[in-house]
Amino acid sequence: MSDATKLPLCLPEHLRRPQRRAKRHGIVALAILGAVLAGAVLLPDGALSVNAATRAQPPQPAHLMGTDLLGRDIAARTLAALAQSVQVGLLAAGASTIMAVVLGLAATFGRMADHVVGLLTELALGLPHFVLLIMIAFAMGGGTAGVVVAVALTHWPRLARVLRHEAQTIAASDYVAISRALGRSRLWVARHHLAQPLVPQIVAGFIVIFPHAILHEAGLSFIGLGIEPHLPSIGVMLSESLREIMAGHWWVAAAPGLGLMLVALTFERFGEALRQLSNPAGEEA
């Protein structure tokens, strides 16, 4: 019988303890998010200011991540930029999630609506993701608002598809038919049978969209179509660093990218863990 205790090891790793895994990733991700937001608020006055006395210094105890050509502390600037990115990302991912919910559920209202949503999905996926982002950011005239709209308008298809599929499966199920036959209203059915199983999917979808949102936001800012250059943002910092690395100032690029990667990575892991939790069959790897 000792073999029986070893049986779970045959399961794919991610199915072993999905709940604990999701919790662990969630705590790490939220801790980093909290640290970034709190850190940006708690930055001492003048931490972001230009200082001619400390120009282009490599990492050292006084400036952990070094300083740039204008003498600004990279670590402090990265923190402020990350807070900016995270806020823009949360806003854009939230808007995109709402779009996915509206379009995904709209597809269940009838054939016509389903076709229209299918068409929109085709169109949104017809261009390379980043090219579409550039087009929408351009249409909005760039800037933070442009980034939010561009990211919101381009990240919904995947979640919308999942929700559409899920909603149609539920709508066609026996228990919904029985509920209706027992005289429950459409609204009651929507509230009790549809909303409850969909909420975890929506939350997981939002968490999965978020890292993509901040990475794309940084890309747009990097090419000059995103967050305004006078605000600290990761994309702008990296595009400024392009001029400095030729002089060997690698540290100017290291910290901003690393910070962005950490935030994206932790949320990616958290989102994947949640997605596996809300979709135990692992329909899509």
Add this chain to the structure above:
Amino acid sequence: MKAWLPALLAGRLIRLAWLLPLAAVGLFTLISLAPIDPVQAYVGGRTSQIGPEQRDAIAAAWGLDRPAVERFANWLGQLARGDLGQSITFNAPVMQVIAARLPASLALIGLAFVLSFVLGTALGLVAGATRGRWPDRVIRTIAVVMAASPGFWVAILLVAFFAVGLGWLPACCATPPGQLAAEVTLADRWRHMVLPVATLSVVGIAPLVLHTRQSLVAFLDSPAARHLSAHGATPLHLAFGPGLRHAAGVALTLHLAGAGELFGGSVLAEAVFAWPGLGQATVRAATGADAPLLMGIGLATLLFVFAGNLLADVAARLADPRLRGPA
């Protein structure tokens, strides 16, 4: 059963026939929404030398004084004659700009496509064969970290390390600056491609690794694989023998369907390396409010994604005859 290819092609062409006009209307609407004044973008720093009459003349020459519907009709008429209009930033026909810059981008994308396919599949197979042990963990960690890294940041780090720090490879451009095209050797061209291709490969590799690993794991759990391993085949033998056959078709399908994303990645990679390709032209068109060029690039990339998806469908059916029935 043999006639699956014409049926597939016909179906996809019908889809293209309605997708293309819809996308054209959508793109035109988007681009005419832009609050950026193309005349101002064109005039730029020469504001003091150009009076209002000249501005009006420029706007009239570009047809900007007419309503959007009329401009769209004109643009469609031109398109029917194979003319995409005149690029503002490059001062040349859009067709010509795209034709001149596409090969440079395709060279990057093609090489990165092959490199990431080979590396991604091989790493995925190794990870699957050593499931749960350290090579698997290392490979999966690298894949997940790569997926979360902004590609242009990886490019900057590569430049800082290999070009500035070690001085092994050039940091910019497709050819040494200041040389005539005739003087550039083939070796020079290859040297200039290394870093951009490496950057771009990072974009496509992560999903491929994870997916290949997944399908190999599924294969290794199958009765066929158990039978072979009962005869003494090691997991690595299985992975690069029957496992490769099992996983390669799916991997190629996935990789082709994701080829459009490589173009997105090349926009950023070209921005870092000042690579004279279509990605750089996209950025310049967007920052220079060059509507005709943006339209042209939008349609060209649409066709690119379409071709990738079509090839993915063909690859899927070549790899798995069961899919060849009516789609």
